[in-house]
Amino acid sequence: MSLQDATETWLDAHxxxxxxxxxxxxxxxxLGRQEFATTQFxxxxxxxxxxxxxxxxxxxxxTCDFGPEHGPRIALRADMDALPMAExxxxxxxxxxxxxxxxxxxDAHTSILLGTALALASVPELPVGVRLIFQAxxxxxxxxxxxxxxxxxxxxxxxxFALHCDPRLAVGKVAVRPGPITSAADxxxxxxxxxxxxxxxxxxxxxxxxxxxxxxxxxxxxLSRRIDPRNSTVMVWGAVNSGTAxxxxxxxxxxxxxxxxxxxxxxxxxxxxxxxAITSLLAPLNIDHSVQYRRGVPPVxxxxxxxxxxxxxxxxxxxxxxxxxxxxxxxxxFSWYLEEVPGAxxxxxxxxxxxxxxxxxxxxxxLDERAMAVGVRFLxxxxxxxxxx
Numbered sequence: 001m002s003l004q005d006a007t008e009t010w011l012d013a014h015x016x017x018x019x020x021x022x023x024x025x026x027x028x029x030x031l032g033r034q035e036f037a038t039t040q041f042x043x044x045x046x047x048x049x050x051x052x053x054x055x056x057x058x059x060x061x062x063t064c065d066f067g068p069e070h071g072p073r074i075a076l077r078a079d080m081d082a083l084p085m086a087e088x089x090x091x092x093x094x095x096x097x098x099x100x101x102x103x104x105x106x107d108a109h110t111s112i113l114l115g116t117a118l119a120l121a122s123v124p125e126l127p128v129g130v131r132l133i134f135q136a137x138x139x140x141x142x143x144x145x146x147x148x149x150x151x152x153x154x155x156x157x158x159x160x161f162a163l164h165c166d167p168r169l170a171v172g173k174v175a176v177r178p179g180p181i182t183s184a185a186d187x188x189x190x191x192x193x194x195x196x197x198x199x200x201x202x203x204x205x206x207x208x209x210x211x212x213x214x215x216x217x218x219x220x221x222x223l224s225r226r227i228d229p230r231n232s233t234v235m236v237w238g239a240v241n242s243g244t245a246x247x248x249x250x251x252x253x254x255x256x257x258x259x260x261x262x263x264x265x266x267x268x269x270x271x272x273x274x275x276x277a278i279t280s281l282l283a284p285l286n287i288d289h290s291v292q293y294r295r296g297v298p299p300v301x302x303x304x305x306x307x308x309x310x311x312x313x314x315x316x317x318x319x320x321x322x323x324x325x326x327x328x329x330x331x332x333x334f335s336w337y338l339e340e341v342p343g344a345x346x347x348x349x350x351x352x353x354x355x356x357x358x359x360x361x362x363x364x365x366x367l368d369e370r371a372m373a374v375g376v377r378f379l380x381x382x383x384x385x386x387x388x389x
Contacts, residue, residue, distance in 0.1 A: 003123060004316070007380045010119040011373050018115045018376070019369050021045075023093035025107040029082030029100045032137030032144060035060040038080045042114055042134050049121045053132075056151045060136035061144060063153050065129065066121065073129030074386045075153070075160040075343075076379055077334065078113035079106045079138035088363040103365045105165030105350065110134060112163070112348075112375035119380055127387030131157055141187055141296040143333025149340060159306050160343035161382050162334050163375055166325070167357050169349030171368040174314045174378055175325035176346045178307040182300040183232065184267035185331025186293065189256040190215060190278060192242075193288040196251035205249055206286035209242055212253050214281050216240065222277040223259075223270075231263035233270075234329065260329050264298050271295065299327075300335040303342035309389055310344045313381035317374065323349075330360070348375050 001009075011018075021041075030038050039060050043053040046064050053064040061080070065073070087094050087101035095101040102108075117132050133153050137144030154160070169175055192212065197205035220235040227233045235257060242253025259274065261267050271293045282289055302310075314322040325347050334345050350367035351357050358365045 003380050003384045006123045007119045010122055015373055018111055018372050022107050022111040026102050027093045027096050029095050029097055029102045032081040032140040033060055035080045035136050045114055049118050061148055062134050064132040067126035067129040072158040073131055073156055075131040075133050075157045076113055077133040077135055077162045078109040079135050080110050081137050081139050083139055085363055089366045104360050105367055108165055108367055108372055112372050115376045116379040130383055138333050141294055143297055145333040145336040154340050157341055160337045160341055163346045163348045165350045165367055166347035167351050170351050170353045171349050171371045173323050173349035174321055174346050175323045176310045177325050178302050178304055180262055180299040180301050180327050181345055182328045182330055182332045183260045183262045184298050185296040186259045189292040191290045192253045194251055197249045199247045199249055208250050208253050208287055211282055211285045211287040212242055218281045219277050226273050227266055231261055231266045233261040233266055235259045262327055267298055297331045297333045298335045300332050300345050301338055302344040305389055306342050306344035309385045310346050312385045313378055316381045317377050
């Protein structure tokens with residue numbers, strides 16, 4: 001029996017389980033590095049199928065090897081953590097945890113990889129060794145991928161693959177592109193200090209709110225002039241806080257935001273440029289400052305041969321499944337794995353084809369669960385195709 005035939009047999013019998021797993025995880029989400037119950041949920045199902053999952057240090061995340069022990073071994077990765085936000089889908093399986101929800105599709109990623117594992121486990125002999133990586137803390141910076149790599153998750157792995165929900169694609173579609181498919185993403189927080197004073201005498205102090213305004217417009221402006229615009233670099237402030245009285249210049253204030261770039265080379269230079277820009281803008285204003293610059297993740301760069309494997313795996317699902325996609329401005333810590341071994345990430349269509357295309361990280365985000373069967377077929381086909389390269 002071929003891998004594809006075994007997968008269809010498994011899906012015919014277990015598709016309701018696939019949906020039930022996803023809905024269970026959706027209703028019981030856990031934040032990054034707190035995915036203890038999710039880890040045990042996955043581990044118990046793998047163990048029940050005769051596999052040998054190994055929980056990573058810290059108790060969140062796990063790996064599981066099966067298939068031939070000699071020869072190449074590929075890794076399939078899924079992320080498990082949720083987001084710190086309230087859900088507003090109104091679904092019967094909505095989160096029961098206050099202010100925590102799976103608004104990025106990680107519940108589907110985990111269920112798809114679990115289904116893939118059990119479908120593959122039903123085959124007497126696999127063409128290539130497989131390592132499952134169920135990863136914690138993808139939503140945190142710099143991300144749980146670093147923890148997994150440090151724990152040996154890539155030891156002996158020749159290639160790694162993953163998929164990510166994409167609400168811009170209709171269910172039944174899977175997209176890939178060679179080269180960068182996501183962007184680098186860093187976080188920035190600036191704290192300002194001033195003697196404070198009366199708003200009638202700003203010349204006797206450091207006008208801190210004016211300084212904040214200068215940074216709000218000045219830092220993105222300087223970046224737009226210092227960095228090649230073809231590299232798609234964008235800096236956006238997300239939080240600004242200072243002051244309580246209309247007639248008092250405050251003594252402290254903070255700004256926080258993100259900086260994203262499509263270029264890995266640019267990512268290497270961003271921190272120095274940002275520090276220089278902030279210092280220069282505040283220098284004439286008698287305002288002290290400190291900068292916390294948190295480097296996040298580099299872009300996910302799909303390697304050429306791995307992209308060919310993914311392309312063939314998508315084409316094997318059926319005609320008209322493969323589609324193109326553009327590089328995203330979002331960050332994904334799958335990129336850390338690709339700093340170590342070649343690999344590729346695909347995008348899984350989860351839009352029903354009707355109604356609005358709700359974006360990831362929105363409190364109303366949900367997905368068409370038919371996409372999960374497509375995801376299982378895709379990952380099984382990746383295993384089949386990887387053995388031919």
